[in-house]
Amino acid sequence: xxxxxxxxxxxxxxxxxxxxxxxxxxxxxxxxxxxxxxxxxxxxxxxxxxxxxxxxxxxxxxxxxxxxxxxxxxxxxxxxxxxxxxxxxxxxxxxxxxxxxxxxxxxxxxxxxxxxxxxxxxxxxxxxxxxxxxxxxxxxxxxxxxxxxxxxxxxxxxxxxxxxxxxxxxxxxxxxxxxxxxxxxxxxxxxxxxxxxxxxxxxxxxxxxxxxxxxxxxxxxxxxxxxxxxxxxxxxxxxxxxxxxxxxxxxxxxxxxxxxxxxxxxxxxxxxxxxxxxxxxxxxxxxxxxxxxxxxxxxxxxxxxxxxxxxxxxxxxxxxx
Amino acid sequence: xxxxxxxxxxxxxxxxxxxxxxxxxxxxxxxxxxxxxxxxxxxxxxxxxxxxxxxxxxxxxxxxxxxxxxxxxxxxxxxxxxxxxxxxxxxxxxxxxxxxxxxxxxxxxxxxxxxxxxxxxxxxxxxxxxxxxxxxxxxxxxxxxxxxxxxxxxxxxxxxxxxxxxxxxxxxxxxxxxxxxxxxxxxxxxxxxxxxxxxxxxxxxxxxxxxxxxxxxxxxxxxxxxxxxxxxxxxxxxxxxxxxxxxxxxxxxxxxxxxx
Amino acid sequence: xxxxxxxxxxxxxxxxxxxxxxxxxxxxxxxxxxxxxxxxxxxxxxxxxxxxxxxxxxxxxxxxxxxxxxxxxxxxxxxxxxxxxxxxxxxxxxxxxxxxxxxxxxxxxxxxxxxxxxxxxxxxxxxxxxxxxxxxxxxxxxxxxxxxxxxxxxxxxxxxxxxxxxxxxxxxxxxxxxxxxxxxxxxxxxxxxxxxxxxxxxxxxxxxxxxxxxxxxxxxxxxxxxxxxxxxxxxxxxxxxxxxxxxxxxxxxxxxxxxxxxxxxxxxxxxxxxxx
Numbered sequence: 001x002x003x004x005x006x007x008x009x010x011x012x013x014x015x016x017x018x019x020x021x022x023x024x025x026x027x028x029x030x031x032x033x034x035x036x037x038x039x040x041x042x043x044x045x046x047x048x049x050x051x052x053x054x055x056x057x058x059x060x061x062x063x064x065x066x067x068x069x070x071x072x073x074x075x076x077x078x079x080x081x082x083x084x085x086x087x088x089x090x091x092x093x094x095x096x097x098x099x100x101x102x103x104x105x106x107x108x109x110x111x112x113x114x115x116x117x118x119x120x121x122x123x124x125x126x127x128x129x130x131x132x133x134x135x136x137x138x139x140x141x142x143x144x145x146x147x148x149x150x151x152x153x154x155x156x157x158x159x160x161x162x163x164x165x166x167x168x169x170x171x172x173x174x175x176x177x178x179x180x181x182x183x184x185x186x187x188x189x190x191x192x193x194x195x196x197x198x199x200x201x202x203x204x205x206x207x208x209x210x211x212x213x214x215x216x217x218x219x220x221x222x223x224x225x226x227x228x229x230x231x232x233x234x235x236x237x238x239x240x241x242x243x244x245x246x247x248x249x250x251x252x253x254x255x256x257x258x259x260x261x262x263x264x265x266x267x268x269x270x271x272x273x274x275x276x277x278x279x280x281x282x283x284x285x286x287x288x289x290x291x292x293x294x295x296x297x298x299x300x301x302x303x304x305x306x307x308x309x310x311x312x313x314x315x316x317x318x319x320x321x
Numbered sequence: 322x323x324x325x326x327x328x329x330x331x332x333x334x335x336x337x338x339x340x341x342x343x344x345x346x347x348x349x350x351x352x353x354x355x356x357x358x359x360x361x362x363x364x365x366x367x368x369x370x371x372x373x374x375x376x377x378x379x380x381x382x383x384x385x386x387x388x389x390x391x392x393x394x395x396x397x398x399x400x401x402x403x404x405x406x407x408x409x410x411x412x413x414x415x416x417x418x419x420x421x422x423x424x425x426x427x428x429x430x431x432x433x434x435x436x437x438x439x440x441x442x443x444x445x446x447x448x449x450x451x452x453x454x455x456x457x458x459x460x461x462x463x464x465x466x467x468x469x470x471x472x473x474x475x476x477x478x479x480x481x482x483x484x485x486x487x488x489x490x491x492x493x494x495x496x497x498x499x500x501x502x503x504x505x506x507x508x509x510x511x512x513x514x515x516x517x518x519x520x521x522x523x524x525x526x527x528x529x530x531x532x533x534x535x536x537x538x539x540x541x542x543x544x545x546x547x548x549x550x551x552x553x554x555x556x557x558x559x560x561x562x563x564x565x566x567x568x569x570x571x572x573x574x575x576x577x578x579x580x581x
Numbered sequence: 582x583x584x585x586x587x588x589x590x591x592x593x594x595x596x597x598x599x600x601x602x603x604x605x606x607x608x609x610x611x612x613x614x615x616x617x618x619x620x621x622x623x624x625x626x627x628x629x630x631x632x633x634x635x636x637x638x639x640x641x642x643x644x645x646x647x648x649x650x651x652x653x654x655x656x657x658x659x660x661x662x663x664x665x666x667x668x669x670x671x672x673x674x675x676x677x678x679x680x681x682x683x684x685x686x687x688x689x690x691x692x693x694x695x696x697x698x699x700x701x702x703x704x705x706x707x708x709x710x711x712x713x714x715x716x717x718x719x720x721x722x723x724x725x726x727x728x729x730x731x732x733x734x735x736x737x738x739x740x741x742x743x744x745x746x747x748x749x750x751x752x753x754x755x756x757x758x759x760x761x762x763x764x765x766x767x768x769x770x771x772x773x774x775x776x777x778x779x780x781x782x783x784x785x786x787x788x789x790x791x792x793x794x795x796x797x798x799x800x801x802x803x804x805x806x807x808x809x810x811x812x813x814x815x816x817x818x819x820x821x822x823x824x825x826x827x828x829x830x831x832x833x834x835x836x837x838x839x840x841x842x843x844x845x846x847x848x849x850x851x852x853x854x855x856x857x
Contacts, residue, residue, distance in 0.1 A: 022758030023676065029668030030685045033732070036725060037688050040703045047706035099603025107600055110387065116604065118850060123611045125842045127786025129816045130835050134614045136820055137621075179610045186607070199424035203487070205385055207438040207494060208414025210593035220428050232694065239696020241789040242817055267698050267789070274705075274793045290702040294695065301694040305687065314427075411586065443585030 041294070048288030050281055059288060065252045065269075067277070073285035075266065075292060077254050081170070082265040082293075085244065086237035088174025093181045094230055100182070101189030101229075102215055117187065124183030132246030135176050140167035140247060143175075148260060163258035166249065171259040173248040177240055181233035188232055192225030192311055193218055224314070228307035235300040239293065241267040266293045333358045333498060333528040334379060339393035341374050341383055348374045350552045352393070356545075361520060361529040363543035363560065365536060367580065371552040372532045376500050379530065380416040381409040398497075414442070416498040417491025422507045423483035425475030425490070432471040434486055438494035457489040461519055481512025488519065499523055501531040505538065517542050536576060540564050548572045615839070622836025625829045635799040635810060638824050644834050646801045650716075650809030651785065653802050654795075657720035658784060662727030663777055669728065670735025670776075675761055677736075686736075692729040700725050701790030709794055716805045718794040723784040730780040731773075738772020739765060775852050782845040786838060788813035812838055 045052075051059065055074060062074025100120060104113045144167030155161040196218045204217045219226065249262020250272050256263045266289050277283045334356040341349035348371040356362050364372040377383040381402060383391055394401045402412045425434050433440075435454045444450060454471075458464040463485045467478070475486055484504060491499060501520070505513035520542045523529055533539050539546050540560060547557040548569075556563060556572045567573040574580055629643050636642025669689065673682055704722030708715070742765050750760040766773070791814045798808035812834050819831035 018759065019757045022761065026668050026672040026676065027681075029665050030672035030681070032665055033669055033685055033688055033692070033728065036728075037692060039707070040700070040725075043703050043706040044699070047702070047710075096603045096606050099600045100607050103600045103604050107597070118846075119608060119611060122843070122846060123607070125782060125786075125846050126611075126614060127788070127813055127816075127838060127842070129786065129788040129813050129820075130614065130618065130839065133816055133820045133831055133835055134610075134617060138613065138617050179607075182607050197424070199420055199422060200426065202382065202385070202418075202420060203424045203426070203490075204437070206380065206382060206413055206416070206418035206500075207441065207490070208410050208412075209441055210410055210589055212593045212596040213441055213589070215596070217426065221426070223428070235694045239694075239698065241696065241698040246817065246820065267696060270698050270702070271789055271792055275796050287702055287706065290699050294699045297694065297696055297699070298691065301691045302687075304694070305690050408590075441589070443589075 044287060044291040044294055048284050048291050050284035051288040054281065055285075059285075060292070063254045067273070067282050071279075071281060073282075073288075075289055077252060078264055078266045078269055078289065079292070080255070081248075081263045082238055082267070082296075084170060084263070085173045085177055085248070085265055086234055088171060088259075089177030089181055089237040090230060090234060091178075092175060093178035093233060094185060096178075097182050097185035097229075097233070098189055098219075098226065100186035101193055102219075104186070104190040105193035106211070106215055106218065117190070120183050120186055123179070124187075128180070128240060128242045129246075131176055131180060131243040135172065135243060135247040136168075139176065140172060143167055143172055152260075160259050163260055165260045166262065168247045168249045168262060169260045170248065170256050170263050173244045173263075173265070174259075176243050176247055177237045180240060180243065181236050184236055185229050185233040188229035188308065189222075189226055192222040192229065192308065195225070195312060196221045222311060224307045225311035228304045228311065231300055231304035231307065235297050235304060238300065239267055239297050241271050244268050245271045266290075331355075331357055333397065334530075335394075335396040336375075336379075337394040337396070339375070339378055339395060340391070341371070341378055342390040343386070344388045348552050349378070352554050354547060354554055354557050356528065356530060358528050359524060359526070360544040361524045361531060361542055362545045362547065363539035364530065364532045364547045364549060365534070365539050365575075366549035366555075367575065368534060370549045372549045373502050375549065376502055376530060376532045379498075379500055380413045380418060382413070382418065384409070414438075414494060415496050416500055417488075417494065417496040419484070419487055419491060419499065419501040419504045421503045423480060423487050425478075425483050425486050427474060427476040429475055430472045431467050431475055431478070431486060434475040435489050435493050438490060442494065453493055454489075457492045458486075460492055460522075461485040461489045462515065463489060479512070481508050481515060484508060484512070484516060485519070488516075496527070498528045498530065501529065503532055503534060506534065513538075536564075548575060550575070618832065618835045618839050621832035622839075625833025626836070630830075630833055634801060635815070635830075636826060639826065641826070642830070644812065644815065644830065644837065646799070647810040647812045647815050647834065648837075649802055650798070651812045653809055654716055654719050654723065654791075654811065655781060655785060657716060657805070658723035658727060659777070659781065661720060662724030662780065663731055665724075666728040666731025666776070666780070667735050667773065669732035670739065670773075671761065671766070673732065673736040674739035675765075689729045689732050692725075693733070696789075697722075697726055697787050698789040698793065701793040704790060704794040712806055714794065714796045714808045716795065716802075716807065716809050719791050719808075719811070722790040722794050723787060726784050726787065726790070727780040730783060731776045734776025734779060735769070735773050738769035738776065741772060742768040771852050775849050778845050778849055778852075782842055785841060786813050788817050792817070 051073060055062070059074050061076055063076050064072050064074050066072050104117055108116060144165055148165045152161055152165065200217060200221055201214055204214050209217070244265055245268040248265065248268055250264055250268060251262040252264050270286050270289055274286055277286055332355045336352050336354045339349055339352040340347060352375060364375060366372050374383055378391055379395060383389050391403065394403055397412065400407065426437065429437065432454055435457055436450050439450060439453060455464060458467065463482060466482065475483065478486060505516050508516065517538065520529055520531065531543065543560045545558065546560040546563040548555045548563065550571055556567060556569045563572065564576060567576060629641050631643055632645050633641065633643035634646035669685065673686055676682060701722050703725070704718045708718035708721055746768060747760060747765060750764045751757065788811070791811045795808040795811065797814065797818055798810050800810070802809045816831050816834050816838070819827040819834070822828065
């Protein structure tokens with residue numbers, strides 16, 4: 001309001017100059033980002049209204065997805081599928097990413113680090129659909145014939161690793177997602193590691209610490225940043241669509257019989273069924289799946305950004321001391 | 322044999338033909354000096370003269386900075402620490418280092434800050450840790466101030482307290498030498514005075530080498546003073562002599578404040 | 582003491598090996614993907630591949646219509662996304678520091694991490710619902726993916742322009758907005774170009790939002806209110822199809838897209854390297 005009054009006053013007095021105009025224009029564009037985000041939430045709610053009215057909160061906790069006969073929709077298995085594949089991705093991808101982050105910030109010589117970060121960023125530049133293509137024709141045959149039988153012969157006594165092997169499935173989706181989150185998690189952890197002040201490393205080196213012990217101090221200093229990086233990776237894994245659709249098998253079931261079994265995720269069901277949805281309620285239910293996905297990834301992203309921001313602020317506070 | 326015995330008691334360090342570089346820039350040129358056991362040796366000189374680098378060569382910290390290089394010999398207790406089969410990690414363990422700005426570990430408590438060196442060395446016995454932590458904090462005069470908040474973060478203390486905490490941290494691993502790199506430059510005068518008193522006390526049990534840009538401080542705390550200029554050791558001798566009857570013209574000019 | 586140190590040393594060596602092997606583990610899939618895409622894709626490359634449209638079963642065909650469609654979609658997306666992203670970047674760097682700018686920066690970062698399929702659905706409910714599956718809807722979704730990338734890189738590029746240049750211009754009596762537009766922006770040209778390239782590379786590979794806003798189309802461009810063919814989406818549809826000639830095309834399209842990505846990434850590296 002105050003701003004409006006200010007400009008109004010200026011215009012009346014003929015003082016409204018190019019500078020004010022420019023500021024107004026850039027303000028307008030910046031505000032449009034907020035507007036777009038707001039509009040997105042509104043549109044998704046509007047689009048899923050039919051489904052929200054019909055199913056209410058049962059949509060989140062129910063375990064039936066039947067577009068053909070009863071036309072009922074609910075998403076608990078999809079949420080579980082999304083979480084399971086994402087957690088597998090974190091379990092495999094995070095240790096590797098933190099290793100790469102440490103390598104880039106602590107171990108590798110500078111020139112070499114430049115090359116490595118270029119290669120890892122290349123991994124981020126590969127389109128999701130090419131991961132899927134590679135997954136279908138290269139990774140799945142390899143896993144089906146080599147890796148999975150081996151895992152099953154070693155760990156087959158666990159229910160998680162028993163049952164028929166198709167090649168595609170929950171574990172395969174987790175592996176592909178792990179590869180896909182490595183670039184973001186490793187580059188953010190590299191950034192938070194290099195943000196740790198040199199004086200911290202020197203303090204512990206001078207106490208007679210080995211390289212690895214120095215790394216442990218660096219990691220404990222940067223822990224909230226690392227958690228931020230991991231959550232950012234989680235956000236990526238949750239929303240990843242095409243690569244997962246192509247390797248997970250796309251079967252709606254409450255729980256898969258093992259990690260080798262086919263399943264579904266929220267993103268995958270949208271990609272797989274959206275163009276085949278033949279009536280309004282079906283489309284509306286798919287949009288509501290999108291809405292749930294939006295909410296989950298909003299929460300995850302906001303959390304990650306806050307953690308990384310806090311860590312960087314913490315660093316600045318200590319360094320200024 | 323007699324000579325070797327003498328070496329061990331009188332001199333903690335013998336520096337021979339030490340050269341150091343940052344990239345292609347040479348920062349130390351042919352330094353030769355012997356540092357006496359259980360004495361305070363001050364290294365003074367204008368900024369950029371290489372005094373910090375000299376200090377960091379004594380515990381092989383210099384080589385941890387990117388592009389840094391060293392040549393020459395530094396004998397510590399008669400052993401050349403730049404010998405190929407010497408592990409720098411074990412050398413550093415025998416020397417505590419205090420830095421310009423206090424650098425306690427902010428994610429650790431006061432107690433853990435002091436205990437970390439011992440924990441790295443595999444000491445797990447809680448009673449032993451307790452007693453060493455208390456002893457070290459007492460030595461730096463911090464025990465009475467912090468004994469009720471040992472679990473508070475190390476950065477909750479004031480700047481002077483933080484620096485004393487860092488000294489306690491260095492003392493806990495039972496070093497033979499304390500290396501100090503301008504330890505009071507970031508502190509207020511009262512905190513600085515406390516640290517100076519502490520340095521005098523430490524000299525009873527430890528060899529102390531201190532880098533300082535503050536000549537009064539060198540005169541107050543040290544037994545021996547080395548004057549460094551443009552990477553070369555210009556003059557080295559008993560502090561009294563350096564400050565009252567310097568032999569070198571350059572030293573005299575620096576001491577009297579004509580440059581630097 | 583000595584024993585505990587030798588254990589520490591072994592641990593140290595072990596971790597050194599683990600850290601390096603984590604790099605190898607990260608690079609194996611990269612090289613596998615690059616090599617497989619190259620060798621499988623090369624089989625598809627021929628003159629027809631570049632000049633013919635999508636074939637029907639058993640015929641020979643190419644990706645010409647998909648290249649055309651992708652260019653049209655990317656062009657329209659840039660027309661919408663670049664100005665908004667650019668101005669937001671200018672706002673963040675020139676008028677940063679206010680509460681509003683923190684909020685905008687935060688939302689911008691959050692927007693970067695949103696799943697592209699969700700943004701696709703937004704395009705669907707807002708545009709497809711009224712005018713149908715179309716280039717406009719797809720471009721709109723891609724533009725929203727572009728905005729935060731362009732905004733962020735523009736902000737960073739502008740911040741790199743030394744304050745002295747800004748002050749010199751202001752001291753000459755040049756108005757602030759003219760300084761920003763003609764002097765600061767042109768000083769940050771390289772960084773801004775990098776940001777736009779980065780955003781283009783990202784959206785050229787997007788297929789999920791295309792699927793829900795445009796769907797599948799095997800013909801040429803016939804108007805902005807109609808769908809067009811798209812390279813990335815074709816890879817998906819061809820890969821899951823049972824037809825051998827389509828699968829070959831999938832690998833060929835993947836190779837084409839990868840060469841494009843690689844080219845853009847190397848260009849970005851060259852552009853940003855000169856800064857240092």
